[in-house]
Amino acid sequence: MxxxxxxxxxxxxxVISASGSAWAKDIQIVVKNHKFIPDTxxxxxxxxxxxxxxxQDPHNIIEKSAAKTFHSxxxxxxxxxxxxxxxxxxxDYFCTFHPTMVGKLVVK
Amino acid sequence: MSxxxxxxxxxxxxxxINTERRDFLKCSAWAGAGVxxxxxxxxxxxxxxxADGASPTGVxxxxxxxxxQISDSHIGFKKEANPEPQKTLQETIAKVxxxxxxxxxxxxxxxxxxxSKPEEFDTAEQLLKALPATxxxxxxxxxxxxxxxxxxxxxxxxxxxxxLGWYSFDDHGVHFICLVNNANFQPGHMAQLGxxxxxxxxxxxxxxxxxxxxxVFAHIPLWxxxxxxxxxxxDGDQVLSLLRGYGxxxxxxxxxxxxxQKVEGNITFHTARGTxxxxxxxxxxxxxxxxxxxxxxxxxxxxxxxxxxxxxKDSLTVLDSxxx
Numbered sequence: 001m002x003x004x005x006x007x008x009x010x011x012x013x014x015v016i017s018a019s020g021s022a023w024a025k026d027i028q029i030v031v032k033n034h035k036f037i038p039d040t041x042x043x044x045x046x047x048x049x050x051x052x053x054x055x056q057d058p059h060n061i062i063e064k065s066a067a068k069t070f071h072s073x074x075x076x077x078x079x080x081x082x083x084x085x086x087x088x089x090x091x092d093y094f095c096t097f098h099p100t101m102v103g104k105l106v107v108k
Numbered sequence: 109m110s111x112x113x114x115x116x117x118x119x120x121x122x123x124x125i126n127t128e129r130r131d132f133l134k135c136s137a138w139a140g141a142g143v144x145x146x147x148x149x150x151x152x153x154x155x156x157x158x159a160d161g162a163s164p165t166g167v168x169x170x171x172x173x174x175x176x177q178i179s180d181s182h183i184g185f186k187k188e189a190n191p192e193p194q195k196t197l198q199e200t201i202a203k204v205x206x207x208x209x210x211x212x213x214x215x216x217x218x219x220x221x222x223x224s225k226p227e228e229f230d231t232a233e234q235l236l237k238a239l240p241a242t243x244x245x246x247x248x249x250x251x252x253x254x255x256x257x258x259x260x261x262x263x264x265x266x267x268x269x270x271x272l273g274w275y276s277f278d279d280h281g282v283h284f285i286c287l288v289n290n291a292n293f294q295p296g297h298m299a300q301l302g303x304x305x306x307x308x309x310x311x312x313x314x315x316x317x318x319x320x321x322x323x324v325f326a327h328i329p330l331w332x333x334x335x336x337x338x339x340x341x342x343d344g345d346q347v348l349s350l351l352r353g354y355g356x357x358x359x360x361x362x363x364x365x366x367x368x369q370k371v372e373g374n375i376t377f378h379t380a381r382g383t384x385x386x387x388x389x390x391x392x393x394x395x396x397x398x399x400x401x402x403x404x405x406x407x408x409x410x411x412x413x414x415x416x417x418x419x420x421k422d423s424l425t426v427l428d429s430x431x432x
Contacts, residue, residue: 034337034395056187057397058223060253064295074223074253077187094295097249098396100338102295 028052029103031059031075031095036103043085043107050082051075059095173280175241176204176211177325179362180382182250183232184222189385189398190406193222194231200383201238210240213279217362217380218248218290218327220265225254229264247273248327248363249290258291274305276312283316285309287326289341299328299341306346313350321356329361331370331377334390339364351375364396 024046030037032054043049051061053075061072061081069091072081085107095101181197190196204211216236221228236243245265252258258272266273272288287309289299301309316322324330330347332340341347351357357375365387369378385406386399393399 034397055395055397056189056400057395058250058253073255076223092295094293096253096293098338099293099295099297099299100336 024048026050030054031101034059034095034098034101036101039102040104040106043105045085045088045107047085047107048082049085049105050080052080053077057097059097059101061093062096063091063093065091173282174209174211175279176214176239177217177360177380178204178214178383179217179327179380180219180248180365180384181216181232182219182222182382182384183235184225184228185384185398187385187398187400189400193384194235196406197232197235197383198238201235205238205240213241214239214243215284215323215325215360216243216245217325217360218246219250219362219382219384220245220248220261222250223253224251224258224260226260229260233264244277244284244286244325245273246286246325246327247288247290249293252290270308271305274308282321282323285312285322285324287324287330287347289326289328289330289344297342298332298335298338301341301343301347306343306350309347310350316354318353319355321358322351322354323358323360324351325360327361328363329368329377329379330359333364333368333379337390337396339390339396348372348375364390 023044025043025048027041027043027047027049029041029049029051031051034055034057036051041049051072053059054077056077058074058076060074061070061083063069063071070083070093074097075081085105088107091105091107093103093105178197178200182193183197185193204214220232220236245261247258247261247266251261252272254260262269262273269275269286272291274286274288276283276285278284287301287305289301292300292302294300324347326341328341329339330341330344332344334340352374355374359375359377361377361379362382364379365382365385366389367379367381368390369376371377386401387396388399
């Protein structure tokens with residue numbers, strides 16, 4: 001029993017180490033038909049947000065502030081970009097290929 | 109960027125020709141792999157290149173000044189809408205080279221590459237070297253997504269330009285102005301030129317007489333074609349207000365991969381079809397983007413209409429044809 005408990009502790013530590021938080025989530029945003037789906041996402045520090053481009057057109061993911069907290073390279077079809085949320089805040093982002101494409105990431 | 113002047117330019121605006129041009133511009137469904145621009149009576153006129161690369165009959169008079177606009181080559185694009193855009197660019201180049209009278213210059217109105225990769229710029233540069241005249245470029249939004257945000261474009265095609273790549277030059281009495289509206293994007297907004305470029309434009313135009321024909325070229329349409337898809341330039345009106353006092357203004361754009369034209373007073377607006385793939389008509393799809401058509405029909409979509417000015421006739425003759 002003691003042995004099993006120790007193994008569980010090791011496993012738990014590994015999970016925390018890998019994700020930064022035992023409760024960290026992977027969140028996916030699909031880029032399709034020149035839209036971010038969903039266009040607003042609520043996440044927590046440690047969560048990984050992954051954008052996947054399903055359009056034939058390339059897109060990119062650029063946070064709009066001067067700091068550009070996250071900014072992807074050009075994503076061709078089926079390319080993806082992942083950002084791990086660190087600080088709380090509201091992050092508006094857009095695609096510079098198609099600036100009418102906008103999205104919002106809320107980290108709290 | 110070469111500079112030339114020529115006394116052949118007729119700076120008198122011919123009302124009759126303007127009327128013909130309006131009639132011609134009503135025919136908005138024509139398109140070609142390349143667009144032939146010819147100056148007649150001080151007014152630039154557009155003609156689609158014939159399918160065999162020959163100029164439309166009766167268009168090219170000896171010594172006439174004409175130039176070519178090509179656009180949206182998207183070298184590096186590999187999707188099903190056209191897996192070989194380099195091949196269709198080569199076909200376009202072949203048509204230009206087959207013209208009986210070589211053009212005086214060529215305008216490329218942007219999206220030379222698809223993803224601003226060095227190898228895409230290399231391929232485009234090598235292919236475009238086969239054109240028979242100096243090429244004047246303006247960048248598209250696909251040309252400035254490198255890490256340097258346009259550095260690769262400026263190094264190759266923007267030498268001597270100002271700011272993000274804008275410049276002007278004169279050729280055969282026509283004042284050409286290259287504007288850049290593929291940068292400074294703001295979320296939720298259409299393209300913008302920005303205050304710095306608009307100030308430069310105002311300064312540039314101070315030295316240009318009102319009778320000088322003006323050609324403005326930029327990638328994204330300077331007028332609002334379709335706002336929900338971002339097909340327009342938010343501060344384009346400020347450009348138009350600077351140009352309204354001039355007798356003949358022609359604005360050439362790309363970006364939307366299809367021909368749409370309109371005339372407002374002294375200003376003619378024209379968007380060219382790309383050399384790579386078609387896009388949907390404004391609002392007629394869920395979103396803009398490469399339009400897949402059956403492979404055997406691609407060149408039909410890239411097809412063209414000849415607009416000819418038959419010698420001895422004042423009217424323009426419009427003939428639809430395809431590349432198929």
